Amino acid sequence: MELIIQENISLKPFHSFAMEVNARFFTRLSSMDQLPEIFAWKKSSSLVLGGGSNLLFTKNYDGLIIKNEMKGIHLIREDDHHVYVRAGAGEGWHSFVLHCINNGWAGMENLSLIPGTVGAAPIQNIGAYGVELKDIFFGLEAYHIKEEKLHQFSLNDCAFGYRDSIFKRSLKGELVITQVIFRLNKIPEYKITYGAIEQELEKMNIKELSIQAISQAVCRIRSSKLPDPAVMGNAGSFFKNPAVPENKYIELKEKFPGLVGYHQMDGSYKLAAGWLIEYCGWKGYRLDDAGCHALQSLVLVNYGHATGAEIFKLSEDIQRSVFEKFEVRLETEVNII
């Protein structure tokens, strides 16, 4: 396939914050055999883009954007309890989830309606409503740019953590994820105790649980408080929920009884960053077109013409005020470019 490199392309349609930023060079990756050619051409730095739903461009990108559009969904193996499904990195995450649900493959229903692509999902170990990608992950294949060859990664190789993996750390920028293999359940194990799922299922008058019903409940909850990126630019949670040691949690809880925190297996507490931000008065804040969402303060929004620099400045102001009030540092979840 002939390599097409475009120049000075607007990235507005390719990232969910929807800022007016340009890429110096832009190309689409749809098959494996393009990879060596793309990196042989490469005259500049490069960035692989999935759905663009977890990044903030603070300026024009002076390199090559590689839009990963590798497609394909295949059932590759099954046993009594599981199916193993391979999906191209460029498949849309939610459409892949729906495909699995429609085939009766369970395990992804709580991860419904997350923006982005299959290939980007392992990088930050996406998670929602008590399930993380690592719970259904079997392996992935990635092209190592410098070594010019494919590598296979098993679950253990990926060092998954809370919104974290080896692909954000030692292997950052080294790989292009080409396909991901999921291990899904033939017999569902419903997880409905997290957040408002149970309540939502009641509201929906669901008498018999199913992966379809859970998926619909999750979609309804997400739509009720998370802004649709097609309507209002955003990248989901802008910050991670910070973990603090138990003594710090107790100290804060005494001072701020409303504080929301969740006990973790390692003894620490994960604080609801949304609560910290709301307490500092940011919820619903807006300066020009950069704002903190009125229904979920962990989400920063572009009302139309905000620049990446304006959103970044707002994020720094929020981090500073949360630190001044609670002495807790908020780490960004979104990739700042």
Ligand code: EPU
């Ligand atoms: N809260 C507030 N004010 C707010 C927002 C939240 O007080 O403005 C408190 C509430 O007590 C609420 C609690 O925080 O009950 C938790 O809020 P929510 O259930 O909305 O979840 P979250 O911790 O803010 C995380 C993930 C989301 C994921 C949801 C549901 C992170 C950084 N974010 O948000 O993931 O959808 O849980 O599981 O862990 C994303 O990563 O982009 C994302 C949207």
